[in-house]
Amino acid sequence: MEKFEVFTGVGVPLRRSNVDTDQIIPAVYLKRITKTGFEDALFSAWRNDPEFVLNQEPYKHGQVLIAGPDFGTGSSREHAVWALRDYGFKAVFASKFADIFRGNSGKQGLVTGVITEADTEKLWQALEANPGASITVNLIDQTATIGDLSVQFEIDEYTKWRLLEGLDDIGLTLRDEQAITDFEAKRPAWLPKTLPAKHQGA
């Protein structure tokens, strides 16, 4: 997982509330066997509509999403985060997130910042007045900035630390690598091993 400190990318105003994970990625895509390549699945139902924001030229390359309240509700599928990430999004801002979605995001390196509804409206207006404008997300200061407009966002300390350090769950555990190796050295030799394979007599 890459470290996240300061990132600048095209902002996308998504004027919808209650965007559930089924809308972020419909169930048909869950049959896949990969953890990447879900960019086509993101908001796939909405993307059939030429008017949808991600179908507008300056927003096609969006990397920072500003959405209405209650983003990521519904099924706990991690695929919702993968789809956003694979499309190119690095951060999502909303006044409220579903907890599980937020937890999944932190583990995959996607910043989810909570901003006030008033600030959401300000960011939407700034983006709509200047389509294709960039937003700078500063995780250290917890700010999102478009030109002169700068808003403060909230994120819990633990998730912030993980994102700044670029640690996924495995990365976190591997900080204890020495302890794992020490433990392995003390395991009795008779414990089961799958290799080399042994079989019952014929």
Next chain:
Amino acid sequence: MTTKPLTLAEKVWNDHLVAKGENGSPDLLYIDLHLIHEVTSPQAFDGLRLAGRPVRRPDLTIATEDHNTPTWDIDKPIADPTSRTQIEALRHNAKEFGIRIHSLGDIEQGIVHVVGPQLGLTMPGITVVCGDSHTSTHGAFGALAMGIGTSEVEHVLATQTLPLKPFKTMAINVEGKLRPGVTAKDIILAVIAKIGTGGGQGYVLEYRGSAIRDLSMEARMTICNMSIEAGARAGMVAPDQTTFDYLKGRPHAPEGTDWDAAVEYWKTLPSDEGAKFDAEVNLDANTLDPFVTWGTNPGQGVSLLDVVPSPDDFTDPNDKAAAERALEYMDLKPGTKMKDIAVNTVFLGSCTNSRIEDLRAAAEIIKGKKKADGVRFMVVPGSARVRLQAEAEGLDKVFKDFGAEWRFAGCSMCLGMNPDQLAPGERAASTSNRNFEGRQGKGARTHLVSPLVAAATAIRGTLSSPADLEGAN
């Protein structure tokens, strides 16, 4: 030096502690055995690939194909594209990461929870994980065995450890002697009916008492298998001579002085005298009847001699509402005798009841009898080895003569991911572990039963026990 008496589960936990969690963060536990199948592993391997991480211990990892595999025509290509893709992905991943795999057609292929014990890989006192909730099966050996999700599968592949939050312990004391026709399956169905599908939440269950001691390893596996249906994290039985005898001589069991060292350690594992459990439940084995489910969760069960309950029998409003919904889905009327319920299909299989003893017990009942007209009887051995063993004993012939379908090993109709499904509205007596809505096919109705009840039901066409058969004494 502390002398606090410990439970079996606490001992295994302590012996696998790599790092103690601080300030409420989880403990890091070492994992001795990681079992893999095709459904929950592809994205875990993809995650490793993405991060450029290897599998830390391929020698503690083993894969088999079971959930999606066909049980007929296993030499033909798999028709369903999703199933085929998952299986091909597993084969590819096993090759790329150097993991031992037993594919369809291989002599060691089978349901992952049948294969591990059969090879002697499941041992007392070890930690076992698998991306499958019925991993609790392996607890029968006195192992701490837990089902995990796909991101945890990736975590174990990469680190051979798992961060785990502490658990509570519950003793399930089953004293007495089972009457003829009553089995391990009836014990666990009665336990779940008693404590409810959420009763074990946050607990590791330890099955204790004389009735448990009397059970074979395979019967203990049946019980531990369904711990998850009571909401528990795991279920365990302390290792004893029965456990050692089962393991001795298995392909991966320790040998020579290693065996002696292992047994010496295993003997230290049973819960200490005076160890404190956070909860205790008692069940009298002497009075237990064959148990069957009437509803759509494994806790909705009654004695086979009983009737379908009425929603009014339940005081808790949630239970009442659940019963109403279940009766509607199951198309059952309160007061109907359980024994009057007619089925279309009998399924003998799944990681709960597909081992050689289960097949022997069922074959014993149907031998020389006639199958009820119009009833379909599917027999699906838990592994290719079990199938071979049964054939060596002539059981396949007994089943075929009776009119049963003698199939190849896999999960099959336990969850209907392969073509083995019930049609909408069809009713089955099934030796599996879940009677959820749609589990065995869209709109399908499931009654969970023991292998003995399954066999007797196939003869009479309605839910029955061996005692109901002509000539039974």
